[in-house]
Structures are given as C-alpha cells and as structure tokens.
Amino acid sequence: MEDSEGSVLNAPVEDNLGAGDHLSVLKGYGALGIVGAVIVAVLVPLLLSTVFLGKKRKQRGVPAQVAGEEGYAMRNARFTELIESPHKEATTVAAMFEQSCKKYAQNQFLGTRKLIGREFVTASNGKKFEKLHLGDYEWQTYRQVFDRACNFASGLIKLGHNVDTRAAIFADTHAEWFIAFQGCFRQNITVVTIYSSLGEDALIHSLNETQVSTLICDSKQLKNLAAISSSLNSIKNVIYFEDVGSSAAKECESTSNWTIASFSEVEKLGQESPVHPTLPSKNGVAVVMYTSGSTGLPKGVMITHGNIVATTAAVMTLIPSLGSTDAYLAYLPLAHVFELAAESVMMAAGCQIGYGSALTLTDTSNKIKKGTKGDVSVLKPTLMTTVPAIIDRIRDAVYKKVEEKGGIAKNLFDIGFKRRLAAVEGSWFGAWGLEKLFWEVVVFKVVRSGLGGHIRFMICGGAPLSADSQRFINICMGAPIGQAYGLTETFAGATFSEWDDTTVGRVGPPLPCCYIKLVSWKEGGYLASDKPMPRGEIVVGGPSVTAGYFKNQQKTDEVYKVDENGMRWFYTGDIGRFHPDGCLEIIDRKKDIVKLQHGEYISLGKVEATLITSNYVDNIMVFADPFHNYCVAVVVPVRQALEKWAQEAEIKYNDFSELCGKAEAVSEVQQSLAKAAKAGKLDKFELPGKIYLASDPWTPESGLVTAALKIKREQIKSKFRSEIEKLYA
Ligand SMILES: *[C@@H]1O[C@H](CO)[C@@H](O)[C@H](O)[C@H]1NC(C)=O
Ligand SMILES: *[C@@H]1O[C@H](CO)[C@@H](O)[C@H](O)[C@H]1NC(C)=O
Ligand SMILES: *[C@@H]1O[C@H](CO)[C@@H](O)[C@H](O)[C@H]1NC(C)=O
Numbered sequence: 001m002e003d004s005e006g007s008v009l010n011a012p013v014e015d016n017l018g019a020g021d022h023l024s025v026l027k028g029y030g031a032l033g034i035v036g037a038v039i040v041a042v043l044v045p046l047l048l049s050t051v052f053l054g055k056k057r058k059q060r061g062v063p064a065q066v067a068g069e070e071g072y073a074m075r076n077a078r079f080t081e082l083i084e085s086p087h088k089e090a091t092t093v094a095a096m097f098e099q100s101c102k103k104y105a106q107n108q109f110l111g112t113r114k115l116i117g118r119e120f121v122t123a124s125n126g127k128k129f130e131k132l133h134l135g136d137y138e139w140q141t142y143r144q145v146f147d148r149a150c151n152f153a154s155g156l157i158k159l160g161h162n163v164d165t166r167a168a169i170f171a172d173t174h175a176e177w178f179i180a181f182q183g184c185f186r187q188n189i190t191v192v193t194i195y196s197s198l199g200e201d202a203l204i205h206s207l208n209e210t211q212v213s214t215l216i217c218d219s220k221q222l223k224n225l226a227a228i229s230s231s232l233n234s235i236k237n238v239i240y241f242e243d244v245g246s247s248a249a250k251e252c253e254s255t256s257n258w259t260i261a262s263f264s265e266v267e268k269l270g271q272e273s274p275v276h277p278t279l280p281s282k283n284g285v286a287v288v289m290y291t292s293g294s295t296g297l298p299k300g301v302m303i304t305h306g307n308i309v310a311t312t313a314a315v316m317t318l319i320p321s322l323g324s325t326d327a328y329l330a331y332l333p334l335a336h337v338f339e340l341a342a343e344s345v346m347m348a349a350g351c352q353i354g355y356g357s358a359l360t361l362t363d364t365s366n367k368i369k370k371g372t373k374g375d376v377s378v379l380k381p382t383l384m385t386t387v388p389a390i391i392d393r394i395r396d397a398v399y400k401k402v403e404e405k406g407g408i409a410k411n412l413f414d415i416g417f418k419r420r421l422a423a424v425e426g427s428w429f430g431a432w433g434l435e436k437l438f439w440e441v442v443v444f445k446v447v448r449s450g451l452g453g454h455i456r457f458m459i460c461g462g463a464p465l466s467a468d469s470q471r472f473i474n475i476c477m478g479a480p481i482g483q484a485y486g487l488t489e490t491f492a493g494a495t496f497s498e499w500d501d502t503t504v505g506r507v508g509p510p511l512p513c514c515y516i517k518l519v520s521w522k523e524g525g526y527l528a529s530d531k532p533m534p535r536g537e538i539v540v541g542g543p544s545v546t547a548g549y550f551k552n553q554q555k556t557d558e559v560y561k562v563d564e565n566g567m568r569w570f571y572t573g574d575i576g577r578f579h580p581d582g583c584l585e586i587i588d589r590k591k592d593i594v595k596l597q598h599g600e601y602i603s604l605g606k607v608e609a610t611l612i613t614s615n616y617v618d619n620i621m622v623f624a625d626p627f628h629n630y631c632v633a634v635v636v637p638v639r640q641a642l643e644k645w646a647q648e649a650e651i652k653y654n655d656f657s658e659l660c661g662k663a664e665a666v667s668e669v670q671q672s673l674a675k676a677a678k679a680g681k682l683d684k685f686e687l688p689g690k691i692y693l694a695s696d697p698w699t700p701e702s703g704l705v706t707a708a709l710k711i712k713r714e715q716i717k718s719k720f721r722s723e724i725e726k727l728y729a
Contacts, residue, residue, distance in 0.1 A: 060498060061509030061516075061582020066541065068563030071519040072534035073541075074582050078317070079512040084306070084543045086313040086348050091282040092305035094185040096312065096348050101146035104350035107324050109145045110175040111137035111354040113378065119369065131369040137354050137379060145179060148267060152183030153277065155270030156214065159237055159261060161189070163278070165213040166288070168192035170203065172218055173334045174355050176241050176263050178343060180216050181334075185305075188280040192288045192300070193335040200224075202298045204231045206290045209551060210300060214239065216263075222248040229256040239266055282306040288550050289337060291488045300550035301488045303337075310543035311486075311493030312344045314513035318482065318496050319345075319383070319457055326351040327454075329381035331358055338461040338484070341492035342385045354379040358390070362450060364397070380452035387462035391469045392700070398447055398476060416443040420475040424502055440478060447476045455479050457499060461492070464586065466709060467504035474502065483507050485586065486540075489559070489570045490514065493544040495584050506583045514542030516584060517569070518576060523601040524593045526575050535577040537590060541569040592713070594624040594631075600685050602631055608711070610680030611688075614672040615641050619698050619705070621716045622688060623724055630689035632727040634720045637669055637693050660693035669693060690727040692720065 064075040075082070090096040101109075117133035140148070161167065167189050171177055184191045192210045194203055207215065214237040217225065222240055225232070237259045240249060253260045261269075280286065286308055288300040316322060328346045330353050332339040346353050356375030359367040363374045402413045419435065448455070455477050460470075461484040473481045485507035486494040495516060497508030510516040518536030520527045526535040545568040548556030559571045575588035588605040595601050604622045611620050611633070618638045624631040639656055645668055646659055653659040660666075670691055677687040698704040704716050717724065 057581045058500075059581055060501065061578070061584075064515055066515050066517065066563075067565045067567065068517070068541065068561065068569055069519055069539070070528070071517040071536060071539065072528040072578065073515050073517040074510055074578055074584075075515050076314075076510050076512040077582060082514065082542050083310065083313045083317070083512045085309040086316055090309055090313075090348070092185070092280050092284070093286055093308050093344070094182070094277075094279050094305070096309055096344075097149070097182050097185070098146070100347055100350060101142040103142075104324065105141065105143040105146075107142055107350055108139040108352045109142045109347075110178065111139045111352060111379070112175050113354075113356070113360075113375065114138055117369070130367060132360060132367050133369045133372045134360065134375075134378075139352070140175070142350070145175075145182075148179050149182040150186055150274070150277070151267045151270035152180055152263070153186035153270065154273065154275040155266035155268070156183065156189070156239075157187060157275045158269045158273055159214075159239075159266055160259060161214045161237060163187055163189060165234075166190045166192050166210050167214040167216060168194060168207055168210070168212040169216045169335070170194050170196065170218075170221065171216065171241055172196070173330060173332065173339065173357070174241065175353075177334050178347075178353075180239075180263070185280055185286065186277045187275070188278045188284065190285050190288060192290070193340075194290045195298075195333065195335045198290065198298055200228060202290065204228060205297050206300060207232055208234060210288050213237065217241070219243045219248055219262075222252040222260075226252040226255045229258070237261070239263055280305055282309075283547075285547060287340075289335070289340075289488055291337075299552065299555065302547040302550055303488075303491050304547055307491040307544050307546050308341075308344055310513040311341050311491045311511070312348050314493055314511040314544070315341065315345045315484075315496065316349055317512055318498060319349075319459075320499055322349045322351065322383075324350045324352075326382045327379055328353050328383045328385075329356055329361075329375060329379055330354065331356040331361060331375065332385055332387070336462075337486075337488045337492045338387075339385065341486075342459065346383075351383070354381065376450075376452040380454045382454050382456045383459070384451070384455060385459045385461065388460065388465045388469060388706070389463075389700075391460065391465065391473060394451070395469060395472045395476075398450070398472075413443050417475060420444075421471060424471065424474050444476055444478060448478065451477065457482065459484055461486070463706060464507075464710065470504050485584065486511075486544075487570070487572060489546050489572075490540045491544050491546060494538075494540045494572075497583070501583070503583075506579060506585045508584065509582045510584075511544070513544045514540050516540060516576075518578065519571075521575065521590065523595070524575065524588070524590065524603055525601070525606075526577075526588070530577070533577040533579060535575065535587070538572045538574045538576040538584070538586070539569050540572065541567050545570045595626055596624060596631070596685060597627055597629040598685075600629075600683070602686055604631075604713075607631070607677075607682060607686050607688075610682055610686075611673050611676050613680065614669070614676040616645075616669045616672045617676075619711065621711050621713065623717065625728055628728055630685060631687075632724060633673075633688035633691045634716060634723065635669060635673075635691050635693055636697055637665075637695075639695075642669070657695035660695040666691060666693055692723045692727060694720065694723075 059077050061074040062077045064073045066073045085091050090099055114135035116135045119131050120128045121131055122128055167184050181191055192212050194206045211234045213234055215235050216239045219240040239261050241263050249260055282305055284305055285302045286305045287303040289303055290298040290300050328351050330343055334340055359365055361375050363377055365374050368374050402410050456479055458481040460481055465483055470481055480499040483497045486492040493511045493513055495508045496511050517539040518528050518534050519539050520536045528534045528536045548560050561569045573590045574586050576584050576586050588603055592604040593601055602624050607622045608620050616637050617635055619636040620633055622631050622633045651664055705711050
C-alpha cells in the first residue's frame, strides 16, 4: 500500500501546469458539479486503488557482507558496488568542477540578485531595521564562473599566498564564496571553513591551529578582525568580498600588518598574469571544516576531495531527473557541510544556483522591503534544502494566514488538509485522481505560490524532521521531502530517504556511497541480533568517511577505525534500527545513556519515550546522576488532565503552578508513570525515583526544545538545576 502512494507525489510540477484547465472545467459545472466531482473523485480512486492494495513495500536497502567490527550492515538496494565519483575522471572537486564547466559551458550557473535599494525603517520602539529592495537574478554561465575561479587562483599566488599554507573562508553564503572555494583548489590549496556563529575564540583557535595565511571574509567583518589582529599571528593576507559603501578596508589596513585586497582586485591581478594550475589529488585534504564540539573548542574535520565527490555522486542518483532545468535556491550557510554538499551536487549536475538568504527568502521576510519580492518569488526554485526550523516557520505562517482569513477559506483548508493527509497516510480514499486535483487547485495552489510555485523536491537535513512538518510539505507543497542523515565526519552522506517513500520518522536507506552498519552496544541494551529489527550504534563506512580531526589523533582514533580491507568507518554515537525494507530509523544517542552507581545503564531517551505515554505527561526529561542508584525526572504535566483529576479529588489551588507543587499531584503523576513503565517493560531502576512538575509547557521559543520539539537536555538541566538537586537531596 505504501508503494501505491508514490503516485500521490508523482511529478507535482506537471500537475501544477495542468491544473488551471481543470479549474475552468469544474467552474462550468457550478456548485452541483463540484459535489458530483467530489463524489466521483472519492469513488473512482476507491475502486481503482484496490488494485494496488496487495503490493509489498519496496526494498530500499539490502544486507551486505563487510569487513571490520562485527555488526549488521546494509547497502543501498540499487547498487551492488559503492559509488565513488560521478564520472570516471571526476575524482577531485577540481576535476568535477572543470568537467561541469566544460559540459554546461553556456548554461546559467550562479545567480545573484541585483541590489536596487537599501533603506532603514525605524520601528515604534526606536530600533532601526534594514530593508532591501532586490531585483532580478543576474546570471553567470558555467564558462564565466570557471574563468573567474581560474583568475582568482592566479591572483592568490600573485598576491603572495604561499601555496604550502592554507586559506580560510569566513563569510556568508554567496556566489563569490563558491568561486573562491573552487579557485583555491586550482592551486591545490586546502580551504579552512569556520561556522560564523562559533564566536571569536573559536575563530582565533581555528585559524591558529591550521596556520591559515590568507583569510577570505565579508567586508563587514574587517573591523572586528582588525580588532583581534594581534591574536591572528599566522595571517598575512586578507581578501574581502565587496559590499556597497564599505570603507572598512582602509581602516583595517592601517591597524594591522596584513596585505588587504578586495575579491575583484585579486581576480584582476590573476587575469593580468595567469599562473599555471596545480591540481589536487583524490586523497588530498580539500577542506578543514570547523564544527562545534560538544565541549570546549571546535574540532576541524579533514574532508578529502574523494569524500566530497563520493557524497556528490551518491546524492545525484537520488533526485529524479536532476539537471539543467533545475533551479536551486542557496541560502543556508556554506560553512555547514549540508549546504556545501548540496551545492556540489547542483554544480555536478549542471543546475542553476540562485543565491538568497534566510532573511530575504519570501515576500514577507524581515529584510524585504514591503511590496517587493523575496528570493523564492523571483527565482521560482525547483529544488530547495531546508532545516526543520525553517519548515516549522513556513508552516506557522501558512496556518496564521489561514486563521486570519477564517470563514470558508479556513474550512476548505481544514477539510482539504485532512483529506489529503488521509490519502498520503495510506487510506486509499482519494489517493489520486480528481479529488487531489480539486484540493490542489482550490486550496494548495495559493500556499505553494508562497515558495514560488515550482518546488518539486525538498531536502531536509541538520536535525530530525517531525512527522507533522513532513506531512505539511507533502500536502501543501505537493512535493516529496528527502530527509538526509549524515555528519560533517561523513561529508553529510550516510542515509537519504528516497523521493517516493511517504513514510515518516525514518531517514532512508544507506546512500549508494557507503555502508551503514549497526554495531551492538550491550550496555545500552541495543543488539545487532535484536528481532524483528537489528539495533545498535550507527557506523558509516566507505569513501565519504573523512580523514579524521585536524591535529587530534587521539580523538580521531576514538571514533574512526580502518578495517582489514582499508575501508574507513566512522562511529556516530547515534543509535539506530533497520526496518525490514532497509531504511534506518534513529532511536537514541549513546550520549543519552548514563551508568548508574551500581553499574546499570539507563537510556534516557528510551525511558522518556516510554513514560511520555502516560496521560498526564506533556513532556518529560529524565536525569540520571552516576553517583546515585536511581534517576529523577522533570515532568511537564498535561494541564487539562491534571486539573480534571484535581477537581475530582477536590484539591484546592489558586493557579496551575500551585497545583504542580502539591504533593498529591506529584504522587498522582508518579503513579501514572509507574503504570506506563510497567506497560513498557522498563526495569525498576529506569522508573524515576522522584519527579518535579514544571507548570509551563516547553516550546521552541522557551529554548527548552528544538524546532522539531526534541528536548534540549543541557538547557533543561540548567534551567531546573536547583529543582534537580533537591530531588537528589
Ligand atoms: C597538494 O597538496 C598536498 C598537501 O596539502 C600535497 O601532499 C600534494 O602532493 C599536493 N599535490 C600536488 C599535485 O602538488
Ligand atoms: C597558536 O598555536 C600555538 C601552537 O601551535 C600555541 O602555542 C599558541 O598559544 C596559539 N596561539 C593562540 C592565540 O591561540
Ligand atoms: C606589525 O609588525 C611589526 C614588526 O613586524 C610588529 O612589531 C607589530 O606589533 C605588528 N603589528 C600588529 C598590529 O600586528
């Protein structure tokens, strides 16, 4: 049955194009006609779809024989051998770039919106906000981009960059970022990337650790960099991306000993005196990517050219008919592996990449001048990457608009959404055919136009996507959403849910560039021999697995292993299980497992998932102190349920927080937890010995749960520190 659902999501672009004609047909029938059409739309699919009912779920991953530590390994079902590169000779990023630029020479490649105007508006509280008026995209062809990258590479050398040292890019996402990146590879220069939110200490540490001599940044950062120049001892050259009206370069020059040049000056320098390229090799380190460590200073992950081309090649096989007709909207940070991988894929496939930003995305985005257009409205992308937080924002905006409209519009939206949801979730009513078309035209076309109206595939990464959000995209955008699971250490590539898979909560089968192995973790109670689904720590092996942490052999040896065939494996610390069709589900994290005083291991995530089934529990965080033999929990009760009980038990209270503090209430909730624990077969030590009831719900705004509504352990722990201490006192 799952399989027949593929048709629901099939070719949404074509559906959209045909939709207008059918609308006029429906209009012709008048009100009665619409009712008739709905009846037909319900009955016809009902009859036809019975044909599909017997169909089995498609096999997406198959067990594989691999070397290294024992476990349960899976590979992508469509490829017997691991994919290493998109074409035979494209074994480095430099080669892949050159081939694409030759093959698609005249095609549009990188697009940037023309700045028409910039103004500041003052809000009622006196704060000033920048508003942009942006025009059409101005495009450069693959040929032009290639020439610019070559010029930049030559210019770097002419400027005095020593090719035996590294260059760093510390800038927002835009076309020149990508050009500088490719330029460095033309001279076999390793690029260091630093996530801009990491902060000053992390920046100083990263640049010093990798002994970067050329720093490439946005002009708006020059001032701050000059201020810390005495800590940036290795830096000799600074190249900045021009921004209109910035005069920071001169100031920066006078306060530091750096050679400072604008990006276009470097390009010009190179154009005037070309330098012969020195191209990298497959195992050379292309990027040292700094990501935040869970404690202390950031770690630099060494990503080779081979890693990047492997993930790129694998993802290319997963997006149906990817090619020159696709326009991709680039707006996530390029210093993050997810965006860098996505743009590599678009480049290799000959797509257009239009640059935008999170603040100028839609017509109603913060930085967009009222009455002018956001990036999606101008580009009309067919492909987009996204993270759960952004999807949630879009979803909330749509619901808000529907709510504002009210009346018939709201009713129609609600009914349409429910009908489509039932269809997508596998009840076959209206799974396809006229009814779908009806809702598309009457309700969802408007929603879709909010993202330009042409989206045919979305890729979500960064964090797990909630089922609700996934369904929202499926229905309102009429497009499949692929969930990618991967880490910087695997150059984003590990698993990827396929476009015709409509299930929720899973991250898909292994990418064709790697094996996924589940290795038993006995202490946590997760075994590769578990039935019906094998479980264990997720270990990724193959050409996308990176070379380790920069200047940190000890940490590298902890989480990377090389097997007897020379294949590298990365130990993710995430716990997963394989579904019978070969798809992976993430179920826990090793970090969330704590050893109690008497040696028992307690999986906080597992216990929470069991206890949240109690009717009284809205949210719960279990905490285990290794110096005690029991765990405790902070519980957000379901207000309605607890108040109902209080009324029946005749408990008097002034407000809800007072009720939460009452011993009777705590005891009532604790009893219900005990029941849930018993039903879920938890061990005695897994049931919280003491609990605290927190009266305020945990929302993303409070910072206690993520946008995907996963609890943020550290934040909750610090907010309820004194309460937790009392529970253990
Ligand atoms: C490229 O640079 C690396 C060091 O980062 C070096 O080991 C390698 O030999 C260089 N390749 C060429 C072709 O010069
Ligand atoms: C830079 O790194 C060196 C070691 O490579 C270290 O001795 C020095 O303290 C570091 N400087 C800063 C500013 O971090
Ligand atoms: C510039 O270089 C000189 C000598 O090389 C040194 O004394 C001075 O401290 C440097 N200034 C800064 C801001 O790094």
